[in-house]
Amino acid sequence: MAQYFQSIYEAVSTALVGMSITIKHIYRKPVTLQYPDERQVLPDRYRGFVHNDMAKCDACNICAKLCPVDCIYIESEGKGKERMMTRYAIDYNKCIWCSMCTENCHTGSITMSHDYDHSVYDRRSLVYEFMDPTEQTIPCHRATRIDTGWWVEPKEDKPKPKPKPAAEPAAEAAPVADEPAAEVKPAAPVEPSTPAEPAAPTEPSDDKGEDK
Ligand code: SF4
Numbered sequence: 001m002a003q004y005f006q007s008i009y010e011a012v013s014t015a016l017v018g019m020s021i022t023i024k025h026i027y028r029k030p031v032t033l034q035y036p037d038e039r040q041v042l043p044d045r046y047r048g049f050v051h052n053d054m055a056k057c058d059a060c061n062i063c064a065k066l067c068p069v070d071c072i073y074i075e076s077e078g079k080g081k082e083r084m085m086t087r088y089a090i091d092y093n094k095c096i097w098c099s100m101c102t103e104n105c106h107t108g109s110i111t112m113s114h115d116y117d118h119s120v121y122d123r124r125s126l127v128y129e130f131m132d133p134t135e136q137t138i139p140c141h142r143a144t145r146i147d148t149g150w151w152v153e154p155k156e157d158k159p160k161p162k163p164k165p166a167a168e169p170a171a172e173a174a175p176v177a178d179e180p181a182a183e184v185k186p187a188a189p190v191e192p193s194t195p196a197e198p199a200a201p202t203e204p205s206d207d208k209g210e211d212k
């Protein structure tokens with residue numbers, strides 16, 4: 001009989017413990033999102049898929065040369081003012097999201113986006129083509145870009161004011177050099193080199209001889 005009531009007690013108590021945990025979470029803010037209808041708010045510096053704004057790109061090839069895994073493909077035709085970009089593609093199978101391309105692009109056209117959900121069934125689909133040469137080619141030369149309305153002002157060069165602080169430390173360096181020089185003076189106590197005097201004691205040796 002005691003076993004019977006013991007079982008009832010355990011069943012009720014465990015149910016209450018479980019319900020108490022459930023009730024606690026009813027009033028808590030959910031940590032999950034209804035993806036894909038809801039998206040995570042990402043930090044500004046989040047490195048998602050690399051994106052290139054073709055209106056700004058002038059096919060200078062800097063990004064392709066700096067890419068450590070050679071996953072940027074740029075092709076162009078013609079020379080000088082007639083040079084036209086026919087292909088700009090990025091192979092995301094190889095990209096390591098290092099951001100070397102975005103940090104060195106002089107026009108600011110290539111950026112790290114906040115896109116991260118590009119799941120595909122075929123890896124070949126991860127080679128992204130940013131332009132269709134049958135529909136458009138992009139002028140590379142600055143003069144041609146201005147004439148055809150493709151020109152976009154390059155991004156600002158922020159590191160220009162750096163030269164000023166470089167001159168100040170040089171001036172400060174001088175006084176620093178003088179101070180230690182003054183301290184070197186104490187080294188002058190080399191005077192003790194005069195201990196040549198002790199050599200004089202040789203004279204007394206003569207005296208001794210005379211005494212004898
Ligand atoms: S560095 Fe910038 S402007 Fe030059 S090719 Fe790459 S994306 Fe285009």
Ligand code: SF4
Binds near residue numbers: 066069101
């Ligand atoms: S993020 Fe790095 S690996 Fe990816 S395309 Fe740019 S330079 Fe290449």
